[in-house]
Amino acid sequence: MAAEGPKVRKPAPPAFARALREKGNGTEPHFSRGAFLLEQDLLSRRFSGQKIGYLALATAAIVSAASSGSANAALRTSVRAPEFVTPPRANAAIAHQAADAASDSRIVVDETGRYVTVPADVRRIVSLAPNLTETIYALGAESRLAGDTDYCDVPPDARTKPHIGSILSPSLEAIVGLKPDLVLASTTINRRETVDALEQLGVAVYSTDPHTIDGLLAGIEHLAGILGIAPQGHKLVARLQARLAAVQTALAGQPRSRVLFVVWDDPLISIGPHTFIADALQRAGAESVVETAQNWPHVNLESIVHSQPEYLIFVGDHGDEIPTLADLRARPVWRDLNAVKQGKIAVVSGEVDRPSPGLIDAIENLAKQLHPSAFANSAAGGAQ
């Protein structure tokens, strides 16, 4: 940058301004490159730029007038118009669509209340959430799973499917490139923007919105119906329900165990009442000592010392990411908890927060850890 430009160098505009004032000379100023690299041509008003600016304003006015109409026409014809907008507006469009699409597709309502046009024969499924990938496998429909996310690891075979990116920022073009008949999303983990964007591209997206274990099971059955495998769905759900019932039978008469569920240990984050984990705890014969309305409350450890839970429950699949009992016994405050003193620590797999069939495994596992006596001489809970 030193190669071009004026020869005179002064440090900064204020210095230049002073110089200008002292000389009383506005017509032949010395220019400072200073911070702004001023140029000699600066004061020439031969060409002011005003006209171009006004021209731009006029162009903008014309463009904005035209924008409502023709500008996007090319795009609109290239991409199928969004068929499944929000339900109230969609009715007319859908009636139209249904007339067009003969009998080879159906319009279903997903769990978020959106209308989705699903081909009668869903052959290629892309899953945007690990819990849905797992559900597809549990339904025995994995041969139709065309792609899943980088984080789909249950069952291990899910890792071998083509990936479409992470859960929060998948690649739209990777999804489109897999030519899915149906994309599955979950409100528990996906972004609404991803679903909206796919719908705008004319891709059918079915969103699940589970809030309780009962809702989860009903959702699995409904999804199986949409995929054309209702009998498998019915069988799977009946099996899961039987396992849950067996746990309930085994736990009959057992007092609820008061627990601290540790989502994160430093800072301490626990769970609120409206989470899957709370539901799972309840079915495993436990209740959280944390009273809150938030879903993922930051909890003051002192208050836990006050309420003294019987068990601490940590989440860990491999065991290395959670503190050991020795760690906890060395930590201030934690070591004052009776559960730590007595070594009453339970570890549950990450499935406990995955609205999928694996959640039932986690419940069984937790119930056995918290109430060993109830399962000591009963095979009921240990079935499977």
Add this chain to the structure above:
Amino acid sequence: MQPMTPRRILGVCAILASALFVAMVVSLRLGAYPMSVTSVVTTLYHGAIGQMDRIPSDFRLVIFGIRLPRIAMGIVVGASLAVAGAGFQSLLRNPLADPYVLGVSTGAALGAIISLIVAPHVPLAMQGAAFVGAAATIAAVYFLGRRGGQLDSATLLLAGIISASFLSAVIMFLMTTLSGRDLRGMAFWLMGDLATPPQISISFLFAVMIAAAGAIYTTASDLNLILTGEQEARHLGVNVARVKIVVYISASLLTGLAVSVSGAIGYVGLLVPHVMRMMFGSDYRVLIPASAFGGAIAIVLADTLARTVVAPTELPVGAMTAIVGAPVFIYLLRRRVR
């Protein structure tokens, strides 16, 4: 240096426009869905002559449905941020001014978030709120940054940084009130993200961008004079108050526009005008269009990187501009000092 003429400006614009075109082609070619240059060109050709049905439907979706709209958004956002940056730099007579550094982007983001909480489905509410947030923030920073009636460079930047951190704290507070699903979208958007198509038409965004940039351009030669000092410019017959108002409103509008589309993307408003000054000089008559093109190129390239580095996962483009932008900025600063 030769005098500034429309021809020279057109020349600069032509160079930058061809660079932008190259960036667009590169961006159209790269992505998680593999496409050869030939198929990109064929698809574009058939698209241009209106033979949409001769294009394979995948190519159509990927090129016209996903990549082109995203590039168009990148151009709007990049040009808006860079011109807003150039505008704020002249308005505040501070070469380090930038929508992001001054907290204006954060203010716009706060406005947008408030509108999403209060009136989630009102059209243009988010854009309007982002503009109000941007305008209010720059006004606050302007008054906080004055010392004894004069704008003090260091005080101004500090005021911007403090405002930004205060506003982010408010954003964090508001975000805790949102449900999980909204939160995920919001957190992503705050980092600067082009993956989500805007709810309003891209050509409308283009029109607003051109209008606001054009409004700033009407004051270009006055801005040159104001750089030498407001007093001096006034003596030379510049209506300083009017110029400032035009630049203030337009730059806020541009920031609000960019933030409402893509969230807060840093460094483009700061770096691009700097680089353009080094390449083409600091005359605002050439600097404004050059910054618009430069910003567009920067965002298109940054977003291409963001889409492809860890494909198929996509990074937020704001993370990309910061990773690339911060070291470049430090390099420029150091080189300058020497």
